Each structure stands twice: as C-alpha cells, then as structure tokens.
Amino acid sequence: xxxxxxxxxxxxxxxxxxxxxxxxxxxxxxxxxxxxxxxxxxxxxxxxxxxxxxxxxxxxxxxxxxxxxxxxxxxxxxxxxxxxxxxxxxxxxxxxxxxxxxxxxxxxxxxxxxxxxxxxxxxxxxxxxxxxxxxxxxxxxxxxxxxxxxxxxxxxxxxxxxxxxxxxxxxxxxxxxxxxxxxxxxxxxxxxxxxxxxxxxxxxxxxxxxxxxxxxxxxxxxxxxxxxxxxxxxxxxxxxxxxxxxxxxxxxxxxxxxxxxxxxxxxxxxxxxxxxxxxxxxxxxxxxxxxxxxxxxxxxxxxxxxxxxxxxxxxxxxxxxxxxxxxxxxxxxxxxxxxxxxxxxxxxxxxxxxxxxxxxxxxxxxxxxxxxxxxxxxxxxxxxxxxxxxxxxxxxxxxxxxxxxxxxxxxxxxxxxxxxxx
Amino acid sequence: xxxxxxxxxxxxxxxxxxxxxxxxxxxxxxxxxxxxxxxxxxxxxxxxxxxxxxxxxxxxxxxxxxxxxxxxxxxxxxxxxxxxxxxxxxxxxxxxxxxxxxxxxxxxxxxxxxxxxxxxxxxxxxxxxxxxxxxxxxxxxxxxxxxxxxxxxxxxxxxxxxxxxxxxxxxxxxxxxxxxxxxxxxxxxxxxxxxxxxxxxxxxxxxxxxxxxxxxxxxxxxxxxxxxxxxxxxxxxxxxxxxxxxxxxxxxxxxxxxxxxxxxxxxxxxxxxxxxxxxxxxxxxxxxxxxxxxxxxxxxxxxxxxxxxxxxxxxxxxxxxxxxxxxxxxxxxxxxxxxxxxxxxxxxxxxxxxxxxxxxxxxxxxxxxxxxxxxxxxxxxxxxxxxxxxxxxxxxxxxxxx
Numbered sequence: 096x097x098x099x100x101x102x103x104x105x106x107x108x109x110x111x112x113x114x115x116x117x118x119x120x121x122x123x124x125x126x127x128x129x130x131x132x133x134x135x136x137x138x139x140x141x142x143x144x145x146x147x148x149x150x151x152x153x154x155x156x157x158x159x160x161x162x163x164x165x166x167x168x169x170x171x172x173x174x175x176x177x178x179x180x181x182x183x184x185x186x187x188x189x190x191x192x193x194x195x196x197x198x199x200x201x202x203x204x205x206x207x208x209x210x211x212x213x214x215x216x217x218x219x220x221x222x223x224x225x226x227x228x229x230x231x232x233x234x235x236x237x238x239x240x241x242x243x244x245x246x247x248x249x250x251x252x253x254x255x256x257x258x259x260x261x262x263x264x265x266x267x268x269x270x271x272x273x274x275x276x277x278x279x280x281x282x283x284x285x286x287x288x289x290x291x292x293x294x295x296x297x298x299x300x301x302x303x304x305x306x307x308x309x310x311x312x313x314x315x316x317x318x319x320x321x322x323x324x325x326x327x328x329x330x331x332x333x334x335x336x337x338x339x340x341x342x343x344x345x346x347x348x349x350x351x352x353x354x355x356x357x358x359x360x361x362x363x364x365x366x367x368x369x370x371x372x373x374x375x376x377x378x379x380x381x382x383x384x385x386x387x388x389x390x391x392x393x394x395x396x397x398x399x400x401x402x403x404x405x406x407x408x409x410x411x412x413x414x415x416x417x418x419x420x421x422x423x424x425x426x427x428x429x430x431x432x433x434x435x436x437x438x439x440x441x442x443x444x445x446x447x448x449x450x451x452x453x454x455x456x457x458x459x460x461x462x463x464x465x466x467x468x469x470x471x472x473x474x475x476x477x478x479x480x481x482x483x484x485x486x487x488x489x490x491x492x493x494x495x496x497x498x499x500x501x502x503x504x505x506x507x508x509x510x511x512x513x514x515x516x517x
Numbered sequence: 518x519x520x521x522x523x524x525x526x527x528x529x530x531x532x533x534x535x536x537x538x539x540x541x542x543x544x545x546x547x548x549x550x551x552x553x554x555x556x557x558x559x560x561x562x563x564x565x566x567x568x569x570x571x572x573x574x575x576x577x578x579x580x581x582x583x584x585x586x587x588x589x590x591x592x593x594x595x596x597x598x599x600x601x602x603x604x605x606x607x608x609x610x611x612x613x614x615x616x617x618x619x620x621x622x623x624x625x626x627x628x629x630x631x632x633x634x635x636x637x638x639x640x641x642x643x644x645x646x647x648x649x650x651x652x653x654x655x656x657x658x659x660x661x662x663x664x665x666x667x668x669x670x671x672x673x674x675x676x677x678x679x680x681x682x683x684x685x686x687x688x689x690x691x692x693x694x695x696x697x698x699x700x701x702x703x704x705x706x707x708x709x710x711x712x713x714x715x716x717x718x719x720x721x722x723x724x725x726x727x728x729x730x731x732x733x734x735x736x737x738x739x740x741x742x743x744x745x746x747x748x749x750x751x752x753x754x755x756x757x758x759x760x761x762x763x764x765x766x767x768x769x770x771x772x773x774x775x776x777x778x779x780x781x782x783x784x785x786x787x788x789x790x791x792x793x794x795x796x797x798x799x800x801x802x803x804x805x806x807x808x809x810x811x812x813x814x815x816x817x818x819x820x821x822x823x824x825x826x827x828x829x830x831x832x833x834x835x836x837x838x839x840x841x842x843x844x845x846x847x848x849x850x851x852x853x854x855x856x857x858x859x860x861x862x863x864x865x866x867x868x869x870x871x872x873x874x875x876x877x878x879x880x881x882x883x884x885x886x887x888x889x890x891x892x893x894x895x896x897x898x899x900x901x902x903x904x905x906x907x908x909x910x911x912x913x914x915x916x917x918x919x
Contacts (some may be wrong), residue, residue, distance in 0.1 A: 119839035258708070302638045308646040309774060434542070449647055
C-alpha cells in the first residue's frame with residue numbers, strides 16, 4: 096500500500112510542481128469565475144446582473160407637459176442608479192450616439208407628443224397619436240430593453256389616464272349626471288388632476304408580478320455559486336488529463352519500466368498512477384472550493400456533502416482521464432483529446448452557459464459528463480438543499496467512475512505489454 | 518527571401534496539422550460552440566416551440582382564468598393549469614424552469630372594492646436560479662397582466678377622478694359608475710401605439726446568433742494565435758532555432774515566416790467561421806465586406822503579435838499551451854465575447870479596454886448588429902493595429918535564438 100501511496104504522492108507533486116499547469120488548473124478557473132462573478136453581479140449582493148448605469152440620450156422636441164413628465168421620470172432620483180441621462184437637442188446626433196455604441200438608447204420625444212394624448216373637449220375624440228421613439232443599441236440589449244420598458248410603462252399609464260378621463264366623462268354624460276355644457280370644464284379639471292407633475296408616473300400597477308428565484312433557504316441565489324463550480328469542473332477535466340498524460344510520458348521516458356524493475360507489481364504501479372490522477376483532481380477541486388470560499392465568501396453548502404461530491408466528481412473525471420489514456424497512442428494525443436473533451440464537457444455540462452433553456456434535447460447528452468452531475472449537486476447545496484440533494488449526483492458520478500474504470504481496465508489489459516514496457 | 522518564407526510557413530503548417538486532432542480546435546469545436554451558444558439555426562416555422570409553463574391557479578376566478586387565457590394567446594408561453602404541488606414538483610425536478618402561481622384573492626383584488634382598497638393583485642413567478650427562463654416568463658406575464666388590467670385600471674381611474682371632483686351620493690352609485698366605465702373601457706379598441714422602437718439605421722435588433730458567431734470567432738481564433746508562442750518555445754527546446762543561426766537566414770525572415778504562417782492560418786479559420794455564420798446561422802456578416810476584412814486582418818495581427826511577444830517569455834511548449842488557453846479564455850470573457858459588454862460594471866468596461874478582444878468584439882458588433890461600415894470601425898482597427906505594433910516590438914526586442 097505504501098508503494099501505491101508513494102507513486103500517488105509523487106504524481107501529484109509532479110503535477111503541482113509545474114507552475115504553468117498550476118496556473119491553468121487553479122488560477123484559470125479562479126480568474127474566469129471572478130470574471131463571471133463581475134458580469135453577473137455576484138459581488139454586488141444581488142441576484143440580477145449588476146448592470147452599470149445605462150447611458151441614455153434624451154431629445155425633447157415637444158416641450159409639453161407629458162414630455163416634461165417623461166423627462167422628469169427618466170432623470171428622477173428613483174432611476175438615477177439605473178440611468179445616466181444626457182439631454183441633447185439634435186435627434187440625428189442622438190441616433191449617431193446609439194449607432195456608435197456610446198449610448199444604450201436614445202429617447203426622442205417629437206413635437207405634438209403631449210397634445211396627441213389630449214382628447215377634443217367637445218367631441219371626446221383623440222387626435223392622431225404621435226409616438227415617442229426609443230432607438231436601442233442592439234449591442235446593449237439589456238440596457239435598451241430597460242429604457243424601452245420605462246418609456247412603455249410611462250406611455251401606458253398616460254394612455255390609461257386619458258382613457259380614464261374619457262370614460263369618466265362619457266359615463267357622466269350618458270347617466271345624465273353632467274350636462275354637455277359642463278363636460279369641457281369637468282374634463283379640464285380631471286385632466287389637470289391626472290397630468291399634474293409626476294402623477295402619471297406614480298399611477299400604481301393594478302397587477303403586480305413578482306419573479307422569485309427558488310432556493311431552499313429563501314435567500315437570493317448567488318450566481319457565483321453556479322459559475323465557480325462550473326469553472327472548477329471544467330478545469331478538473333483538464334487536470335485529470337494532465338495526470339493521465341504521465342502514464343504515457345513515463346513510458347516514453349522509460350521511468351515506467353524502471354519502476355517495474357523495482358520490487359513493485361504492475362497492479363501497484365497502475366494503482367499508484369490512477370491514485371495520482373485522482374489525487375491531482377481532488378486537490379485541484381478542493382483548493383478551488385477553499386479559495387473561492389476565502390476570496391469570494393462563497394457558501395458552498397454542507398461541508399460533508401461538498402466533500403462527498405468532490406470525491407465522486409474527481410473519481411468520475413479520473414475515469415474519463417483513464418479512458419483517454421487507454422485509447423491514446425502518445426501523450427500528445429492525450430493532451431489534445433483531453434482538451435477537446437474538457438471543452439465539450441464544459442459546454443454540454445453547463446460550465447460556460449446553461450444550455451438547457453435553448454437545447455432541451457441536449458439534456459440527456461449532458462448526463463455523460465461529470466460536469467453536469469457535479470454542477471447539479473453543487474448548485475443544490477449552494478441553494479441551501481440538504482445532503483439528500485447530492486445523493487443522485489453522487490450515485491451517478493460513482494456509476495460513471497465504475498463504468499469508465501472498467502472500460503479503461505479492459506483496454507489497458509489488451510495493450511498491457513505495450514503500455515508497461517518501453 | 519520569398520522561398521525561405523514559404524518554406525517556414527509550409528513547415529509550421531505541417532507541424533500544426535500533423536495530427537488530425539488539430540482540426541478539432543481549428544474547426545470542429547469552434548463550430549459546435551458557435552452553433553450551441555447561438556441557439557442553432559433560425560427557428561423553422563410550424564410546431565409549438567413556446568415555453569411550457571405550469572400554472573397553479575389558487576384563485577380559481579374568472580379573472581385568473583382570463584390571465585391564463587391571455588398567456589395562452591401569446592407567442593411565448595404555453596400555460597397549463599395544475600395543482601401547486603404538481604407544479605412545484607416539476608420545478609424541483611428541473612423539468613421546467615418557471616412556474617406561475619396565482620394566489621387566492623387575485624380576482625377579489627380586481628373588483629371595484631379591491632381596486633378602491635389600493636392593494637394590487639399579486640401573481641408570483643417561481644423560477645430556477647440557474648435559468649434565464651424566469652425573466653422571460655416574468656416579462657410575458659407582465660405583458661398579459663397589463664392587457665388584462667387595462668380596462669380595470671381605466672374604470673378605476675375614471676371612478677376615482679370623477680369622485681374627486683363630484684363625489685358619489687352612495688356606494689351603489691359609485692359601483693354602478695365603475696361598472697359602466699368598465700364596460701366602456703372593455704369595449705374600447707386597443708390603445709394606439711405611443712412608443713415606436715427602432716434600431717440604428719441599417720442595423721438589426723440584438724441577435725444571439727450574431728453575438729455567438731462573433732464572440733466564438735474571437736475566442737477560438739485568439740487562443741491558437743496566442744499558442745503561436747509555443748512554436749518558438751518548441752523550436753528553442755529542440756535547438757532548431759540555434760541551427761537556423763548557421764544558415765544565411767536573418768532573424769526578421771524567420772520571424773516573418775513564423776508569424777506569417779500563423780497569421781495565414783488564422784485568416785483561413787476566420788473565413789470558415791464567417792462562412793458558417795452566414796450560411797448556417799444567417800448572421801449578416803457580409804453587410805460591409807470591406808469593414809469585415811479590415812477588422813479581421815487587424816485582429817489577426819494583434820493576436821499573432823501578442824503570441825510572438827508571449828513566446829519570448831515562456832520556456833516550454835506546455836507552458837505556452839496552458840497560458841494561451843487561460844489568457845485566451847479570460848480575455849475573451851472580459852472582452853465581451855461571451856456576454857454583451859453592457860452587463861459588466863462600468864469600471865470593468867473601462868478596464869477591459871486594455872484587451873484587444875474588447876476592440877475586436879466591439880467592431881464585430883458594429884458590423885453584425887449596429888449596421889456600421891468601414892469608416893465606423895476604423896478606430897477599433899487602429900487600436901488593434903497599435904496593439905500589434907507594440908507586441909511585435911516587444912517580441913522583436915526580446916527574441917533570442919537560445
């Protein structure tokens with residue numbers, strides 16, 4: 096057993112003694128998780144992207160009461176954390192700013208906008224609508240959509256208010272509660288009350304829609320709890336292929352043959368090498384969990400369940416590493432196949448972006464990847480689920496490991512002579 | 518001179534493609550990533566591709582049924598009413614990414630009395646935190662709810678505003694007035710469009726396929742260009758660079774050949790990825806071919822120059838391989854190749870301007886989405902060429918045969 100452990104430890108030391116490899120498998124996922132954390136607002140404490148203030152340019156060619164109310168809403172204190180509004184006078188200049196990507200959106204209020212909401216006091220008819228224009232930058236879809244939704248909501252409320260006045264006047268007239276002669280004055284009073292500064296913007300929604308992310312603790316889900324394990328698992332696959340490469344590189348360099356010349360059986364040598372691959376993957380994953388906990392204050396969930404998941408994920412990844420080593424002809428092939436598998440498993444298993452929304456059909460394919468199962472388990476734990484949540488992922492990873500170990504053993508047995516001798 | 522250059526380029530191309538696995542990184546994986554992240558080909562017509570949305574209707578009134586009907590009439594979701602336990606079980610199993618709950622009291626809040634009480638009717642979208650579907654469903658529910666609520670809001674406003682200037686004699690009169698106003702509002706034609714939405718002239722709306730096609734092109738071309746540093750390391754380790762010293766080959770000829778080979782391969786790779794974008798993903802790459810050629814040429818130069826400079830710092834091919842993957846991925850991510858740059862905090866957007874990937878992605882977005890042309894992307898091309906000049910100078914200055 097000591098011999099197996101010695102070989103395991105030696106391989107792990109070789110792996111972590113190569114600063115470039117360490118940079119890739121430890122610093123790589125840390126840097127990428129940090130970048131994704133910045134993008135997703137994980138460091139701002141929110142569960143929505145921490146989008147910066149959206150640059151907006153505003154041109155008011157109307158100068159009416161409603162245009163002023165819309166401009167007031169866009170520049171209000173309530174929206175000052177969200178929008179950075181700059182007033183311009185030339186619509187073409189505003190459009191050019193959006194076209195150049197310097198502003199996420201331009202809000203153009205043409206002359207006649209306010210008047211087009213005002214019904215004729217005698218007939219109650221509305222003039223032809225004059226629409227405000229939102230020019231959105233297609234390169235900034237979120238910012239443009241936010242501005243559009245603010246302007247849409249304002250216009251809808253103003254429109255509802257106008258319809259309310261018209262309905263009120265019509266009802267008063269049809270019920271005989273007001274004479275036709277009284278209607279213009281009444282309409283004036285109703286309109287003034289509804290279109291007073293800020294009143295339209297303040298009109299409350301009748302139906303309130305709340306979107307709530309589901310976590311066991313009821314706390315907002317930290318997006319980093321998805322991306323950090325996603326990146327760690329991506330590079331776990333690469334770490335195990337680096338370990339698997341030593342199998343063939345030791346054969347090429349003759350050190351494997353030298354080991355066999357010592358009083359060590361081939362089973363002990365292979366056991367040590369496999370253990371070394373596992374240990375490398377385990378250390379890499381465990382180190383990333385520790386570092387993200389310390390650096391990003393990321394809560395991974397119940398430590399025992401996390402440890403169980405780390406062991407199972409490292410075993411399953413080791414299985415894939417062994418299978419690659421079993422079919423590859425040389426260490427260069429292992430590197431290439433390992434990197435290809437790392438990236439494919441990364442995209443299928445959701446390490447880069449969750450694909451299931453766009454590709455439900457890929458769900459079954461993702462199940463062959465350790466990334467998917469381990470990511471399921473890690474995100475469930477981070478969301479506050481108990482240890483039971485990792486039972487299925489752990490079982491799936493262990494079954495995967497057993498199947499892959501068996502397949503690799505079968506392949507190794509066929510080429511044992513070639514593998515263990517120079 | 519030309520013969521030597523051709524020989525070096527031929528040698529490097531043979532070295533790179535000596536194993537068929539290189540095709541994986543050169544072609545297959547970039548295409549797979551572009552296709553998957555871009556969401557595949559434009560949707561074919563026919564079939565119901567709407568998002569399946571379990572609805573737990575705990576209210577059970579005509580109002581809640583109307584909300585479900587309004588959702589069903591839209592193009593985004595396919596609602597199906599079921600018990601809350603069943604709906605939540607589907608969410609727990611991740612069989613769906615969002616569930617709509619209409620709590621008891623929804624309908625009551627939308628009566629004259631409920632509206633007068635000033636308490637909005639609540640609906641809740643429960644969503645998986647790891648999916649964007651929740652936001653899509655939330656927007657769609659808001660749209661349907663606003664359409665449903667409009668006549669009620671109009672009647673409520675009519676009643677309240679009239680009451681403010683001419684109070685009702687009794688609650689009965691008030692209720693009758695509300696009902697009359699509601700009937701009027703319900704019979705009213707759909708409100709006119711008060712907001713027009715435009716994109717810059719010649720541009721189109723945000724297109725995930727264009728974002729993926731451009732972003733993955735930058736990512737997958739940039740990584741091997743940085744990996745060109747490994748070529749120098751390999752030749753240094755094998756001693757072939759020292760051997761070159763014994764031949765009448767100038768340092769500049771060798772560098773030009775080595776760099777030219779990688780650059781040529783990058784141009785071929787970019788051409789293939791652009792063609793894939795045009796033919797399969799229907800990305801408008803060909804809107805301004807001159808602009809596209811200029812920016813891709815400048816980006817390729819910046820990438821290969823950075824690879825050359827890196828090659829003078831690293832010692833082994835393995836280090837080059839690892840570093841190019843890590844740097845390439847990180848620079849692509851922070852350069853807006855995976856998500857639109859606007860999602861980054863403002864400070865991060867400024868910091869990211871030190872990366873060539875940011876400028877390349879900005880110009881490619883100009884071309885594919887903003888409808889910009891050659892003149893508009895010249896600033897980005899200029900910055901990329903400046904990057905190239907600086908990195909080439911560093912590489913030339915530090916280059917050693919041993």
